[in-house]
Amino acid sequence: MPQTIAIVGMPSCMGGNRYGCEQGPRALRHALFPLLDKKSIPFEDYGNVTEPCVCGLKSSKAKCLAEIASLHNQATKFFQDNEIFKKSHFPILLGGDHSVNYPFIREAARHKKIGLIWFDAHGDFNTPDISPSGNIHGMVLAALAGHGLTHSFGDDKAIINEANICIVGTRDVDPDESELLKKTNVHVFSMKEIKKRGLKAVLEDAIAAAGQGTKGIHLSFDMDVFDPTIAPHVSTPVPGGLLKKDIKTIAHCFKNQNLTSLDAVEINPSKNMDENETAELAARLLLALIEN
Numbered sequence: 036m037p038q039t040i041a042i043v044g045m046p047s048c049m050g051g052n053r054y055g056c057e058q059g060p061r062a063l064r065h066a067l068f069p070l071l072d073k074k075s076i077p078f079e080d081y082g083n084v085t086e087p088c089v090c091g092l093k094s095s096k097a098k099c100l101a102e103i104a105s106l107h108n109q110a111t112k113f114f115q116d117n118e119i120f121k122k123s124h125f126p127i128l129l130g131g132d133h134s135v136n137y138p139f140i141r142e143a144a145r146h147k148k149i150g151l152i153w154f155d156a157h158g159d160f161n162t163p164d165i166s167p168s169g170n171i172h173g174m175v176l177a178a179l180a181g182h183g184l185t186h187s188f189g190d191d192k193a194i195i196n197e198a199n200i201c202i203v204g205t206r207d208v209d210p211d212e213s214e215l216l217k218k219t220n221v222h223v224f225s226m227k228e229i230k231k232r233g234l235k236a237v238l239e240d241a242i243a244a245a246g247q248g249t250k251g252i253h254l255s256f257d258m259d260v261f262d263p264t265i266a267p268h269v270s271t272p273v274p275g276g277l278l279k280k281d282i283k284t285i286a287h288c289f290k291n292q293n294l295t296s297l298d299a300v301e302i303n304p305s306k307n308m309d310e311n312e313t314a315e316l317a318a319r320l321l322l323a324l325i326e327n
């Protein structure tokens with residue numbers, strides 16, 4: 036039986052310092068659903084896990100922590116009640132800022148041991164002690180790896196083994212964050228390395244590391260991994276990212292790989308309501324991986 040794509044949205048921007056990416060799920064549905072329909076790909080939209088309240092973003096070392104932890108709990112219940120991760124599903128999460136995918140990946144990892152490939156311009160490997168901003172979307176990968184906010188999110192250990200985590204596309208990592216990453220077994224593939232070795236060679240290494248001893252791989256796409264010339268509507272754009280042609284390489288590299296689930300986050304359509312090009316890019320990327 037072919038898998039049904041199970042779509043869930045998490046329209047929250049509490050993990051970042053800008054409003055707007057709470058509109059990401061709507062923009063992505065608008066771009067993705069016509070493509071799925073056109074290809075007759077079966078999908079079910081389970082709707083959104085919504086923010087419990089609006090957080091005031093008061094200055095702190097981990098802004099909106101209580102509210103984000105509460106949203107995570109709500110999301111976990113939603114995924115379980117709707118059996119989002121049952122075998123006949125291929126789950127896709129639409130964000131939201133990057134902090135929304137913590138409970139999604141935790142739930143995926145509860146079903147089987149997985150590796151994680153995190154496409155991002157940033158490291159997302161800060162902790163409350165070292166983060167320059169206090170924005171939790173920059174701490175979520177560290178939390179998944181067992182550092183920083185893991186306990187605050189209700190977990191006593193790492194969700195994913197460090198050696199099975201790869202970050203791809205970095206070009207803006209904070210100094211202390213970089214030091215912390217060096218002390219771990221997380222694999223970091225910067226844009227500099229991608230430009231030198233080629234995306235295909237880098238992704239083959241990432242797949243080997245994420246797949247080592249695991250039963251599947253989750254891919255997380257922070258849309259700021261792409262160059263702002265093709266993905267301008269993201270919360271924190273950084274020049275020098277992946278290009279349109281790279282979607283083909285990504286799809287090619289993940290063909291016949293055991294992907295368990297996907298997420299696409301940080302689309303901020305409020306930056307330009309007349310254009311939906313960043314969501315359209317994300318939709319083409321998701322479709323290329325689904326069609327594989």
Ligand SMILES: [Mn+2]
Pocket residue numbers: 133155157159172257301
């Ligand atoms: Mn990110």
